[in-house]
Amino acid sequence: VLTYSFENIGSEYMYEHIYRCIREDILDGRIKAGEKLPSKRSFAKHLDVSLIVVENAYAQLKAEGYLYSVPKSGYYANSLEEIHVVPSSSSARALEETEAPSYFADFVTSAVESEMFPYAVWTRVMRNVIATEDEKKLLLESPAAGVLKLRMAIANHLYDFRGLAVDPNRIIVGAGTQFLYNILVQLLGREHIYAIEDPGYRRLGRIYESNNVELRPIPLDEYGLIVDALVDSGADIVHVMPSHQFPTGIVMPISRRYELLGWASQRSDRYIIEDDHDCEFRLMGKPIPTLQSVDTLERVIYINTFSRSLAPTFRISYMILPLHLMQRFEQRLGFYSCSVSNFEQFTLAKFIQDGHFERHINRMRSHYRAKRDLLIKELTTTLGSQIKVLKKESGLHFLLRFDAPMSDQYVVAQLKERGVCASCISEYYHEGFQNDSHTIVLNYSGVAREAIPRAVEALADVLMQR
C-alpha cells in the first residue's frame, strides 16, 4: 500500500499533497502503467484522512489523465506516453460517459447526417461576420429578445417561406425551445393549467412538470387534439403541433384549427402555443395556414427551432408573441440576457440573409424526399401486405402499421437486437406505455441511405418472423 508522509505538506491542502505525491510516483515510474491504486476507502483509512480528501486527489488525477477508472473495479495508473503526448484525450477516454449502444440505423433520435451540413459555408459566414460586424456589438450582452438582425432575418424567412407577415419586434430568440418553454411559463404564469397532446414528446411534459405547473394530457382523434376534451380539462394554455404532430404525424385540418381558436377566444387568459418544429420539411401538398396567421385575437404563440433545420447542436429557437405578451415580456422578463451568443446570432442572421439557409433547406428537402421514397419502396417491396405506411406527407417521420400478432415492446426489442433503434406510438403517452399500437414511428432524418436496405431486412426479419 502507498504511504505518504504529511511532514512536508507546507501550505498545501491535504488532497493537493496526496495528488502531488501520486503524480510524482507515476511520472517517476514508481507506480506503473495499469497498476491498480488502493480503493479510496482503504487508502483514506491507511493515511488517516477523510474519504473526501482521497476522493478529491483521485478526481484531480483522473481529470488530468494520470489515472483512469473502471466502473465497479477502481482506479488505475495511465501509461506515461498517453499522459505526455495527449493528456486531454487520454483523460477524456478515462472519463468518457458510458457509451450509448450503437445502432446502424437509428429511427428515434433526431440527428442529421453530418455530411449534409454546410460546414464550409457556415465558417466562412462566421469569419465574415467577425471581420465586418462592429466589434463592440459582437461582444456585448445580447438584448433580452435577441439581436435585431437575426429577428429581421427570421421575419423575412417566415414571409418568403411560410407566408407569415411577422413584425420582428415580436420575435424572441432563445437557446432552444426547451429554454423558451421555461420562459413561457414565467411569462404566462405558473397558476394556469397547461395542456399537452397525448401522445406527444415526452420531454415536453417533463419540462412543464419541472416548472411545477399543473399538466393535462389531452387525447387525440384522427384530426388531432380533441377540443371537447380540452374544454373539459379546465386548461388555459394548450401546446400543440398542428403542422405535423409527433408521433402521430397528424396534420390538423383547418376546421379543427378554427375550433381550437374558438376555444382560445372564449377567455382572455387562454393561449395556444403552436409548435411548428418541422414545418420546413413538409414534403408534399399545399401547407395549411399556421394558427398564428389566422389568429386575429392575439391568442397564439408561435414557436420554431433551428435545431431541426440545421442540426441538433444549434441551440437557437424563436417564438412570436402577440403584442400584449411582448410588452409583458419586456416589462417583466426584459432583465434577462438573450441566451444565445451574438457570434451565433449574427452568423445565423447572415446565413439566412445571404440565402444559404433557404438553399440548405431545399437541398435537405430533396435529400429527405429521396430517402423517404427509397425507404417506403423497400418497405413495400419487402414486407408487402404485412404493413401499411401512414402519414408520409409531412415532416421527417412517418408511421408503419403492422399486422403481426406481436406486442410493440417485443418488436422494438427484437429490432434493437438487430441493430435498429425504433419506437412505437405506444411509448409516447404521458402516463407511460399504453396498449399495443402496432405502429412503428420511423424518424429517418439521421439514417444514412446506405443503411436503409439492411434496416428494412431487419424489420422484415422481425415482423415476418423469418
Place this chain on the structure above:
Amino acid sequence: VLTYSFENIGSEYMYEHIYRCIREDILDGRIKAGEKLPSKRSFAKHLDVSLIVVENAYAQLKAEGYLYSVPKSGYYANSLEEIHVVPSSSSARALEETEAPSYFADFVTSAVESEMFPYAVWTRVMRNVIATEDEKKLLLESPAAGVLKLRMAIANHLYDFRGLAVDPNRIIVGAGTQFLYNILVQLLGREHIYAIEDPGYRRLGRIYESNNVELRPIPLDEYGLIVDALVDSGADIVHVMPSHQFPTGIVMPISRRYELLGWASQRSDRYIIEDDHDCEFRLMGKPIPTLQSVDTLERVIYINTFSRSLAPTFRISYMILPLHLMQRFEQRLGFYSCSVSNFEQFTLAKFIQDGHFERHINRMRSHYRAKRDLLIKELTTTLGSQIKVLKKESGLHFLLRFDAPMSDQYVVAQLKERGVCASCISEYYHEGFQNDSHTIVLNYSGVAREAIPRAVEALADVLMQR
C-alpha cells in the same frame, strides 16, 4: 388616400395583397421616399378591412425596409436607393431599438473593451475545431451537462488557477448563469425559501421571483451576509458572492465562511449557492479558499461564468454540484439538452486547453490593474480629501465614498448629464432605493483608459460643485 381594389386578390391573404400593392407603388415611385402613409386605423377603415390586416401589411413592409416608422408619428416610405442597395441595413435602421443614451464612460454595465478580445485566436481555434473534431459529434445535441471536453478543461483550469480539485463529472455547463439559476430552482425545489444578499444584483432577485419562489433579502455587515439574519429568515437556500460581493466589494473572511457552512450543515436540505463571478480578477493578496473547497458535507453549489472573463456575449457558465445533486440532476433533469452549442463548447475547451484562456486572463489582469491604478490616482489627485476609495483589492469594481452634502440620486443624475454613467450602492437594495449611501460603485471594466481623465473631471465637477 391610397385605395386598392381586392378584385384581383386571387389566393392571397388580404394583408399580402395590401403589402404587394404598397410595395409596387413604392418601387414604381407612386409613393415617394419620405412620404407618410395613412395611419393604420384610418387606412383599415377606408379599405373596410380589420386593423390587423393593415398592421400585418405595414409590419412586413417595415421588416423588408420599404417603410420606416417614427414613434408617435407613423409610417413613411423609405428611399429606393436604400431598399435596393442595402435592404437589410436600411430596414435595420428603421427598426433599430430606441438607442440607449450613450455615455463616454459607463461604470455600470459590465462591458469589456472590444480591442482586448483575442478575436484572431478565437476564430483560429474555432476553425481548428471544425477541421479536427469528429463532425458527427459537433452536430449532435449536447448532453444535458455539456460536452465532456469542456467540463475537463474547466476542471483543469480551476485546479491550476483556483486550486480547486473538481471532478469534471460534477460540472454542468449552461447558457449563462441566469439559465443555471432557473435550472437550480427546478433541481432544489420551488417549495424552499431562497435568500439573497441585500444589497446585491437586482436581476438575481427578479430571476428567483419570476420562478415563483419565496425570497428573503438578507442584510450585510462589514463581513458580508449576516448569518443570524439568515437563520431568522427561515430560508433553506442562500445565494452569496463571498469572493467579491456586488456592489459592496466585501470579501467574506474565512470565519464568516465557516459560520455560513455551519448554518448549512444543520439541515440536509440547506444549500449555499456560491457565485464566484469575478474571481479571475482578484488583483491583490492571497485568495481566500472558496466555500466549495472547504465544504465537506456537500452543501455548496459553486457557480461561475465566462461572460465576465471573456465577454458579455458569451453565454457560457457552469456550476459544480455535490455528488448527490448531480445524481438528482441526471435523474430528474437529464432530459434537457445543454443550452450551449457544441461549436462553442468545443472551441472554448480548446481555447482553455491550449493556454489561451490563461494568457487572456493574465493580460486582462495587468490591463485592469493599470486602469484601476490610473483611475485611483486621478481620483485622489483631483478630488483629494473629498473622497475615499474603498474595496479596491478585488474584482472589477471599487467604491468611492464622498462627503458632499448631496443625495445619491442627484449625483447620479448630474454625472449622467456630463456623459458619465454610474450608480450608487443605495440603488441595489431589493426593495428599491434606500437611504443615501454617499457611495458610488465604479465598475471600470468597460471604460477606456483615455476616458478616465475626463470622467474624473466630471466627478470633480459634480462632487466639488465647481
